[in-house]
Amino acid sequence: MLDINGSVAVITGGGGGIGFAIARHWVENGGKVVIADISEELLKKAEADLKAMGGEVVTVACNVTQEEDCARLADAAIEAFGQINLVAPFAGIIKDGMMVSPDRETGKVTRKMSLGDFKLVVDINLTGVFLTVRECAERMINHNCRGLICLVSSTGSMGTAGQINYSSTKAAMSVMPRVITAEFFRRGLADKIRCAAVAPGYVGTDMVKNMNQKALDRILADVPIGRLVEPEEVATLVGDIYKNEALAGDVYFIHGGLRLGSKG
Numbered sequence: 001m002l003d004i005n006g007s008v009a010v011i012t013g014g015g016g017g018i019g020f021a022i023a024r025h026w027v028e029n030g031g032k033v034v035i036a037d038i039s040e041e042l043l044k045k046a047e048a049d050l051k052a053m054g055g056e057v058v059t060v061a062c063n064v065t066q067e068e069d070c071a072r073l074a075d076a077a078i079e080a081f082g083q084i085n086l087v088a089p090f091a092g093i094i095k096d097g098m099m100v101s102p103d104r105e106t107g108k109v110t111r112k113m114s115l116g117d118f119k120l121v122v123d124i125n126l127t128g129v130f131l132t133v134r135e136c137a138e139r140m141i142n143h144n145c146r147g148l149i150c151l152v153s154s155t156g157s158m159g160t161a162g163q164i165n166y167s168s169t170k171a172a173m174s175v176m177p178r179v180i181t182a183e184f185f186r187r188g189l190a191d192k193i194r195c196a197a198v199a200p201g202y203v204g205t206d207m208v209k210n211m212n213q214k215a216l217d218r219i220l221a222d223v224p225i226g227r228l229v230e231p232e233e234v235a236t237l238v239g240d241i242y243k244n245e246a247l248a249g250d251v252y253f254i255h256g257g258l259r260l261g262s263k264g
């Protein structure tokens with residue numbers, strides 16, 4: 001079992017939502033955090049909150065789509081604390097829309113998901129994760145660190161209508177732990193650096209609270225526990241996977257019993 005106390009977490013999207021909840025969980029349990037976010041305002045607020053809890057915190061303003069930003073983030077963690085034990089690349093966005101939308105009266109397509117909306121989600125949710133994880137993994141190996149790379153997939157990885165961009169990136173997140181674990185196994189590293197993913201359903205963060213209220217009500221009607229998952233519940237799951245070194249190479253769902261129907 002690993003102990004969060006004294007360990008170092010690098011968290012992207014750490015300024016808000018689930019990323020911030022993980023940072024708080026780490027600090028509450030004696031861990032140190034390096035939080036990165038594209039929003040300097042969110043970072044400042046998160047830093048103040050975590051320091052008020054007595055946390056050791058470093059902030060890095062960073063756009064995860066930029067290779068040099070991700071390298072700077074990983075370097076900042078090593079410079080400040082000498083190690084990286086948890087990598088949580090939780091920066092992510094949604095840009096929902098049907099791939100093609102036929103007009104209800106004419107039956108002809110009147111709207112399409114734009115290439116820009118498709119690419120932006122792929123850049124942040126997929127390429128951004130690859131860059132964050134690659135840069136942090138390099139430093140973890142070179143500095144002989146022990147720990148976990150914990151990606152974030154989603155129930156959207158099963159295929160949600162209106163999210164061809166998002167669902168595709170989240171399906172990618174569910175295969176990456178297998179690839180990374182297999183690569184580390186080949187190199188004799190898998191007992192020291194594990195990779196896994198959590199796959200939340202609908203979590204009560206800005207990403208979901210900003211959704212169309214009617215759509216959200218429809219979704220909640222299908223959630224057996226009858227409510228959104230709390231960010232703290234996802235953060236606790238990440239902490240539990242970190243501590244339990246038998247958990248590796250897989251995806252751990254946390255969705256209150258939600259099942260998608262054939263209309264996604």
Ligand SMILES: NC(=O)c1ccc[n+]([C@@H]2O[C@H](COP(=O)([O-])OP(=O)(O)OC[C@H]3O[C@@H](n4cnc5c(N)ncnc54)[C@H](O)[C@@H]3O)[C@@H](O)[C@H]2O)c1
Nearest residue numbers: 013016017018037038063064091092154200202203205207
């Ligand atoms: N909220 C949910 O229901 C839910 C469900 C499943 C998976 N997830 C995943 O969890 C992760 C966090 O989601 P959340 O709900 O906390 O969202 P959120 O919007 O509350 O937080 C995301 C954070 O990422 C930051 N960010 C966005 N683009 C960035 C970039 N290019 N570089 C750096 N930072 C950037 C934002 O500023 C924000 O602080 C996402 O990957 C999301 O897909 C969320």
